Amino acid sequence: LIEGLRRRAARLRKNPAVTTGIGDDCAVLRIPAGHELLVTTDLSVEGTHFRRDWHAPGVVGHRCLTRGLSDIAAMGGEPLAAFLSLALPPKLPQDWVAGFVRGLMKLAAQFRVTLAGGDTSASIEGITADIVVIGSVPQGEALLRSGARPGDRIYVTGDLGGSAAAIARLLKRPRSKLRAAEYPQHFRPQPRLAIGKWLRQRGLASAMIDISDGLSTDLGHLCEESSVGAEVWGEAIPLATVGRPRRQVELPPALHGGDDYELLFTVPDETPVPKQIAGVKITEIGEITGAKQRWIVHHGLRSELREQGWEHFTR
Amino acid sequence: LIEGLRRRAARLRKNPAVTTGIGDDCAVLRIPAGHELLVTTDLSVEGTHFRRDWHAPGVVGHRCLTRGLSDIAAMGGEPLAAFLSLALPPKLPQDWVAGFVRGLMKLAAQFRVTLAGGDTSASIEGITADIVVIGSVPQGEALLRSGARPGDRIYVTGDLGGSAAAIARLLKRPRSKLRAAEYPQHFRPQPRLAIGKWLRQRGLASAMIDISDGLSTDLGHLCEESSVGAEVWGEAIPLATVGRPRRQVELPPALHGGDDYELLFTVPDETPVPKQIAGVKITEIGEITGAKQRWIVHHGLRSELREQGWEHFTR
Secondary structure, X not given: OHHHHHHHHHHOOOOOOEEEOEOEOOEEEOXXXXXXXXXXXXXXXXXXXXXXXXXXXXXHHHHHHHHHHHHHHOOOOEEEEEEEEEEEOOXXXXXXXXXXXXXXXXXXXXXXXXXXXXXXXXXXXXXXXXEEEEEEEEOOOOOOHHHOOOOOEEEEEOOEOHHHHHHHHHHHOOOOOOOHHHOHHHHOOOOXXXXXXXXHHHOOOOEXXXXXXXXXXXXXXXXXXXXXXXXXXXXXXXXXXXXXOOEEOOHHHHHHOOOOXXXXXXXXXXXXXXXXXXXXXXXXXXEEEOOOOEEEEEOOEEEEOXXXXXXXXXX | OHHHHHHHHHHOOOOOOEEEOEOEOOEEEOOOOOEEEEEEEEEEEEOOOEOOOOOOHHHHHHHHHHHHHHHHHHOOOEEEEEEEEEEEOOOOOHHHHHHHHHHHHHHHHHOOOEEEEEEEEEOOOOOEEEEEEEEEEEOOOOOOHHHOOOOOEEEEEOOEOHXXXXXXXXXXXXXXXXXXXXXXXXXXXXXXXXXXXXXXXXXXXXXXXXXXXXXXXXXXXXXXXHOOEEEEEHHHOOEOEEOOOOEEOOHHXXXXXXXXXXXXXXXXXXXXXXXXXXXXXXXXXXXXXXXXXXXXXXXXXEEEOOOOOOOOOOO
């Protein structure tokens, strides 16, 4: 397997940051001068993050790397290299692994990320993939969760709830197959790297996080790290359009559904923010407050916005 | 769990390289000027790398981090930060996780490694831990596997076969408990960071690798990457002393047994090498040759040294 990854990695355009890749005790990377290093690790576990009967291997590979790239995007960074550790059950068809790696590598090539190492092992049961992504950002410029201030406006990229809608549909009809084209946010989520970089370069955002656990939970993380509160406007939340015939998701999956991999960021009041960045819609959904509670105002009613984020589908 | 790790990580003396640790989308690290980055990832999977009935949780945590630190040692690097991803089965006692983390953190503190992030998830069955260690090395000075040249002498640190002897004993009597003090190489392996750094600083070694898969396999990796062969002297191989009463292991576990985490390195001929480095015995065991085969000479007989490295105990 490592040999296969190595051959495949060798064919890709290499990221020049990687001076020694697969084949030594460690990978050796050269970080651009004046830059800091970003490191993120994300598990993709069978039964928790994916099911083999619901997700094609290429989709699992794509989603696995998206988790890591999205974290780099949320810091305003640029990805350099990825490391993949795979624990695989004894009876797993070789085809499955090949498809997984193809899906992952396709996304890696798109963002010029070198697969620079990893590990493989037998598991007792079930597939566990751990993806590590290394990125860089000019020193001191990483967009943290902790920079939001009262009065800042809250923005999100794209639409929310599309991935949760796919899960809800799969849970309701476990034997049905969904078309990836009808639920793109679930099957082919796009890490918002260009938007993260754009915001960082222009110094626009005061804080940023990616929505991997759901808006209510991730806004909670951002508020906690910034020691602030928030008020979100229910009618403003951009709802994903999914399925066939296409229809908008309801508010709850958009508020609480995870795995959308959109960005949530805050911008000081009166700073103009474009309606689109890198071709993706940007929507203002609320504001940061001084009191530490989080509220949602919907149909004129103000209620507490509780964290009801992403409970994975096995729990 | 993440909260627990975070509190525990906060109590440790932080490595100054980590500017943002657990609690954001990514960790942010500052690599010393003029240094390159080292990255290694290693899986520790229940049933393959450890068994709960054989290994106390603290031992599993210690061994898990040793795998990563040993890779940093093998490059002559210094470790900065670790990232831990844990997939845990639903019924795992909380005590087990606490013991695992204690064992890992104790070793981390010893080498001033900051636990700077990670991920946790439910698994279907069995514990999977993936450890990522980030280190640094002055630019261009990393000790690679590829630098060995014909005529170079081959050295190893410490004694070999002690870990394989423990596994052999456990396989023979699966219900017996072994004392860690009688099989220290297996239960408390020491990453040879001081030796790796010493060799790198003095520019003594032409190539280096850690012995995680067994001498025959890891010498094979080094020879392949260097496009050379090797001749090893059977009588010179330092055999570990284990058990009670204490006795030396046989040659086969020392040649083929894995998980010793000693270093194997090559040094140009006629360069003097001390008998001890950082308090650990150094033994010359053979030489690098131009022909690409690998041989062992033992009791006057010359035979091919086949890679019979570490087959983990479930296979």
